[in-house]
Amino acid sequence: MYFVYILFSTKTRKYYVGSAENLESRLRHHNSGLTPYTKSGAPEWSVRYSETVENRSLALKRELEIKRKKSRRYIEWLIASSGSTG
Structure with missing residues (x-):
């Protein structure tokens, strides 16, 4: 299993999207x-957000899908819609 995740830094007030095993x-x-x-x-x-996918290939695909949105609003929507509070 792999994870697609969104991190948030309280220091810089920025999000980071990545994937990892x-x-x-x-x-x-x-x-x-x-x-x-x-x-x-x-x-x-x-x-602030994570989702589980079956393999590395799917994780990278989903990571790129989120990054291509280039939208803080989308990222915050995704976090809010997951019910995650970070």
Whole structure:
């Protein structure tokens, strides 16, 4: 199983969309400051949304689908519609 996730940094007030096989490990990695794109938001990233998919290929496809929206409004709608409060 793989996860598609949306993180939010209270430090930068930004969202990050990604995918991973191990969500907890990936969150620790983002919060360690070792990921260039999310370094500025570390160590305050938290999972606001996640969904489970069958394999890596589907995870990457769904990740790109969300990213192509290029919309903070869509991301916030997705989070709200999932019932997740982060």
